[in-house]
Amino acid sequence: MKRLTLLLAGAALSLGMTLPASDPLTVSEGDEHGHDSSASAPEGPHDRPPLDVVLDIHTDAWLRAPSEDWFEAQAELDPDRFSYVDDLLDIDGDTEGGYQDKLGEYELRYDAEEDEIAYWQYISADRLTQGRRDYVQFCSSCHGFDGDGYGRSGQHLRPPPRNFTKPFYKFTKVPGHLLPSDESLILLVERGLNGTPMLPWALSRDQLNDIIQYLKSLSPEGVGWRDVYSEVGHIVESDGDPWTGREAEAIQAGQDVYHGTAKCYSCHPGYVTPEKLAEINGLPAGSMPRENFTYPIAKITENYEVQGVPMLLLPPDFTWQDVRAGTTPLELFETIGAGIGGTAMPQWKGSLSDKDIWAMAYYVRSLIETYKGHPEKRAEFMSSLRTGR
Template identity: 35%
Template sequence: MRNTMKGLKLTLTVFSLLALVSCSETHFKEDKIFAGGVYAPAKSLNDGKSLYTEYCMPCHGVNGDGKGVAAKGLTVPPRNFKLGQFKFGRVVSGELPHDEDFYEILKKGLHGTAMLPWDLSQQQMHDVVQYIKTFAPEKWEGADKKLGDVIVAGKDPYGEAHKESAIQRGKEVFHVVAQCWTCHRAYVSHAEFSQIAQKINGAPVTEFDPDMYHVKLQPSDYGVATMPPDFTYDSVRSATTVEELYVRLNSGVGGTAMASWKGVLQDDEIWAVAHYVKSLMDMKRTPARAKLLESIKN
């Protein structure tokens, strides 16, 4: 009995020594400079690693590949940080996001996904964000690496006062000018679609895509297909207000089929379609949704 206890104690000591060695090996000893000249002291990286191990690793994985034990079975998989690519920065799709963009995501979560809001201090958010950058050193490390330009919502040209005309204009942009429905789905009847086409293009539409009322799965750079939301039913992950929608439409959703509309649509068209999408989102779980769907039956 005594010997077994001794043996057990010895094994435990060896294990904790091994654990210590392996920890100290992976701990950061040097400060780093990340894209945009963001300075991360070694202490931040080490504190960030501890936070990550405790809170984020179950989903995002030991080496940041998004394959943590809790990731199994999630329909929207956790981000693979080794790609150094992100969906919801306030920068044009494909550019590196700013720390503040990550803080927003940590504070608010991504609606409708397993990425919940976190109650972390400013310092903790800073530290964990610096640490996740170390998974994609070729993207983040070095003072020469650049961050995307921040997209800010200026003054809404419509505002509350002209909300109804914004929604009307947005409906036209959504269906005919930008054809958002080709991925997302349409929210007007054939007759109304044709009327809008007549107004915008000077010609009616007589043949309709039989799939126009279904959302269509799209390829992405993350190794999985992503589903465009039906705004009256699904969650919009990164936006709840017209301003946030305006920013998201300008930036797009990085690494997915949802491209940036900046420069493709005029600024007031982006505002209008943001108002329209918001009006669709407001129908979620209300009788207005059933009413709309009934009214667009052909």
């Protein structure tokens, strides 16, 4: 709660108030406009919901759950709760096996209209209300009261706050064509996004969990978590860092993959001289793959837009721009492995070996550590590439 407590305390001090001893996040029952009618109760700065904002949700939701592998793993962890049943569903006389959750939160269901079987997660209206209350309190100023990304404070932010009615996420480290798991979303909100107004949020796990369920429930019918064909994925995994203790070697290998097999420079800047590039790719000296090789190329994406205008995204130059989702080798492995959902940045896990992805994680980190925050050193390095010296 560090950052939040500070924020609340700051706001209270500047208003000359004391913080209420009770949970300052509890939103009291209001009249039809959401106003607190019990005038006698002391109000914390965040106690009162904004005008005309409905906080209560009256409908339960069924949202897409992870796939069978996930249930298999859960059944191993908690066999009292999850078990495999051979004839769980009976569809037109045929039986279908699947995992059963004794608590009833997850269910394998048959969608007759689409003729599809899928796992779903039940979220009660109470839980959605809890999530919505915290969402309105903490997130709506940027992400909007309806989760569409047009909050009052978010209207002029670029990149814009995420629109939760669309199924696209960039930094959850889950391969981009899949929906992010609950865990990946919670970690993202706890970690925040470097260099953006999306700060790390020190809320409790229960609060985060409820907020996440609420965000998922913003999917319109047939989209995202309400689409029977959606798949929920997980943070990309690695069998361990193959370069431990050999960091310098990893950086060299990473530089070669970045400028060779992976061709990261087709969007991000290249960071080697033309001679070196030719050497890595076994090409005649002096042949350049593109103009302005040491500059990134902006990419347009329809999936992220502001009032119908598609965003132009600049693949970051690691020597000075922010990498949002963390810069440890593991974080970079996961980000590069998963790609950036809904953008040009592809998933690399699967098309490159884990060893190569790890090597690039070390290489990208070395660019960040050597040049970011050292503008003179960076200028010298980049101009040495540009003049070919």
